[in-house]
Amino acid sequence: xxxxxxxxxxxxxxxxxxxxxxxxxxxxxxxxxxxxxxxxxxxxxxxxxxxxxxxxxxxxxxxxxxxxxxxxxxxxxxxxxxxxxxxxxxxxxxxxxxxxxxxxxxxxxxxx
Amino acid sequence: xxxxxxxxxxxxxxxxxxxxxxxxxxxxxxxxxxxxxxxxxxxxxxxxxxxxxxxxxxxxxxxxxxxxxxxxxxxxxxxxxxxxxxxxxxxxxxxxxxxxxxxxxxxxxxxxxx
Numbered sequence: 001x002x003x004x005x006x007x008x009x010x011x012x013x014x015x016x017x018x019x020x021x022x023x024x025x026x027x028x029x030x031x032x033x034x035x036x037x038x039x040x041x042x043x044x045x046x047x048x049x050x051x052x053x054x055x056x057x058x059x060x061x062x063x064x065x066x067x068x069x070x071x072x073x074x075x076x077x078x079x080x081x082x083x084x085x086x087x088x089x090x091x092x093x094x095x096x097x098x099x100x101x102x103x104x105x106x107x108x109x110x111x112x
Numbered sequence: 113x114x115x116x117x118x119x120x121x122x123x124x125x126x127x128x129x130x131x132x133x134x135x136x137x138x139x140x141x142x143x144x145x146x147x148x149x150x151x152x153x154x155x156x157x158x159x160x161x162x163x164x165x166x167x168x169x170x171x172x173x174x175x176x177x178x179x180x181x182x183x184x185x186x187x188x189x190x191x192x193x194x195x196x197x198x199x200x201x202x203x204x205x206x207x208x209x210x211x212x213x214x215x216x217x218x219x220x221x222x223x224x225x226x
Contacts, residue, residue, distance in 0.1 A: 006154075009152070034214060034215075036217075041219070041220075041222075042219050042220075043116070043118075043202050043204075043217030043218050043219045043220050044155075044202070044217045045217070046214045046215070046216070049214070089154065089155065091155075091215075093213070099145075099157050099160060099168040099170065100145070100155075100157065100215060101157070102147075102154045102155035102157075103154055104152060104153065104154035105154055
């Protein structure tokens with residue numbers, strides 16, 4: 001069962017504009033979320049995380065918002081740069097064990 | 113600090129063969145997880161090892177197995193390969209604490225089954 005979902009397989013944005021990537025989850029027990037960025041032929045790299053005690057976490061151009069009532073989180077990239085073109089995965093670990101649940105990914109293309 | 117190292121990077125096998133993939137975690141990390149990535153399917157969890165014990169297992173057939181050594185290095189084995197096993201296999205390491213921690217991924221092994 002897909003406990004973490006990314007319903008947009010792809011997104012194209014002009015350089016300098018905002019990119020918004022969305023993620024939904026079904027398990028209300030999740031209390032920590034992460035975003036990973038993946039370039040082709042490379043492993044995913046950690047980008048930013050958020051704990052459920054917060055509704056926003058910011059790191060430079062990247063901000064993650066969490067709406068617990070809607071079981072929804074989003075990643076905002078402002079301003080978007082061509083180097084941001086990659087596949088972005090949202091993920092959530094369970095409270096026990098290290099079986100992270102990953103979304104199917106959103107492929108972001110930033111057009112120069 | 114060296115990152116997660118996976119070998120080999122690329123592998124071509126034929127149906128029915130078996131394959132062993134290797135993963136060396138970041139020094140000090142005791143948890144190693146394996147994921148399969150196929151187009152459109154995201155990252156599917158295979159299993160996780162902590163201190164040489166399988167702690168979690170995903171929904172994959174018994175043809176997929178793994179082990180972890182005392183130095184935390186891990187191997188994953190797939191027997192009787194099928195065409196559908198063609199995928200990028202990713203290894204990730206972490207400290208292994210429960211809850212809020214990050215996974216650090218290797219570059220993966222791209223397996224092609226012909």
